[in-house]
Amino acid sequence: VLLIIVDIIVVIMDLAISEKKRGIREILEGVSLAIALFFLIDVLLRVFVEGLNFVFSFMVNLTLPSRMVTLLRVLRIVILIRIFRLASQKKQLEVVTRRMVSENKRRYMKDGFDLDLTYVTDRIIAMSFPSSGKQSFYRNPIEEVARFLDTKHKDHYKVYNLCSEKGYDPKYFHYRVERIFIDDHNVPALEDMLKFTASVREWINQDEKNIIAIHCKGGKGRTFLCVHVTNYLHTILILTTLSRYVGYYEILKNKYNLKLPPERQLKIKNLKIHSIHVLLCSVTQLFFDSENDSVVIGLEDSPVISGDVKVRFESHSALPKGYDDCPFFFWFHTSFIENNRLYLPRNELDNPHKSKMWKVYSEMFAVEVNFLEP
Structure with missing residues (x-):
């Protein structure tokens, strides 16, 4: 009874508090969710011990105390319904958050997938970091990325992680993961760039079905650079150091046969x-x-x-x-x-x-x- 009263108070306070006080609202929603989960566990245990008959037992006895029990059980059912509502809201919030984080980048939204991922060419995929834990709330969940690649390119894909700051278990992608250590908002050393492109050429040439998936953290800077040197796209979208290093790669390709230039x-x-x-x-x-x-x-x-x-x-x-x-x-x-x-x-x-x-x-x-x- 006390928990139900607390939960009702929390709901009223949640509705009364301004949208601007997001921190307080999150605390209240957390308390409400904890109470709802307690009742869910309570009902599941009672079903396990007493069987399904207990759910309908409140209809048998119409004495005053039983009516009180009936009211409480009805309130429990309402709270259980709220659990599914909260779960639905969380799912919708995840989708909206991921789309906001990906900003104006193209997303792959078909065949049951909604990922911050796009085909640059038929054989080159650019995407954001495959994440787990809290980060999967606003970035690509690693399980979904693996499901996408296994569905679309089973046994014919290789993932290139360009992040120096973090990695993940390569088992998700059947250990076909290669890591190039590039600091965020920076460029790779020319030697690492040449090793990367050599690895890509080797994988792509093994089978005409083979594709590569390249990512950094947000799927923009470092991914942009490595996609361009991999496919050598002639449309340079931004300048800065990234485009300068794409230009260096052009010189290495045309003048030095993809070898490092003489040291100066x-x-x-x-x-x-x-x-x-x-x-x-x-x-x-x-x-x-x-x-x-x-x-x-x-x-x-x-x-x-x-x-x-x-x-x-x-x-x-x-x-x-x-x-x-x-x-x-x-x-x-x-x-x-x-x-x-x-x-x-x-x-x-x-x-x-x-x-x-x-x-x-x-x-x-x-x-x-x-x-x-x-």
Whole structure:
């Protein structure tokens, strides 16, 4: 009786509380669900011990106490109905949440599947991370991804996990999983990129039915890059470091026969930042050219660099931080530097390339890197 009264109070409070107080509502719904589950277990145990006859026993005796028991049992039935309603709402909430997380990406929604997954070509699938536990609430459940691949491409698929930050049990995909360790919002080393494409070619060429499924976390950045170098699509949708590395791959394919280029060692002489008024950096020399609205950062005793290099800018000013917890960053490979100079406009810099950052970074914003031979 006490639990029923508490449950009624919880329902009333839940209806009375504003939608904005989501945290309180979640606590109340959790309490209500716990009470409902208690009654479900209670009914199942009584059915197990007394048989189904007890469910209808309240119809036999019409004495006042029995009527009270009847009322309570009717309330129990109502609570049990609420369990199925809550379960239905949870399922609907999962579907809506997954669609919101996948944003404007294409989803596969047919044949009984609803997944953040799409066919880039007949033999290349791009998708988000196959998740389990709490993450499966808003991303692709790994069991559903496995069911999809086993249904559509049984024994003819291989999964490539591009996440350095997390993995999963490869048994879900019959151990046909290969992992390429790429940090989020970054690019792979050219050597890893070549190993990846070689593995893909080998698998695809084994059987004309073989397909690959590529994913990172959200199925966008790292997946975008590896899909492009796998199929070498000529339609580049975004710029930044990703497209620069797709360009590197084109050179490797056409000029170096998919081999690493000759190593080139360089030193950074200075960095010139165009069209920015204030930038505070911990460097040896900093020159502000007010006439040209630029800052030249000179480096003394620069280390010798070669291969894949990441440059990350930190600022103590009011510049907003984006990915990688910094105002902007970029990658390059020393073997592709021409005339000891690298010029990167706003749309080729990670973070400033996003339209929401254009209030801070003007259209003329750019970074120029000048090099020296060691």
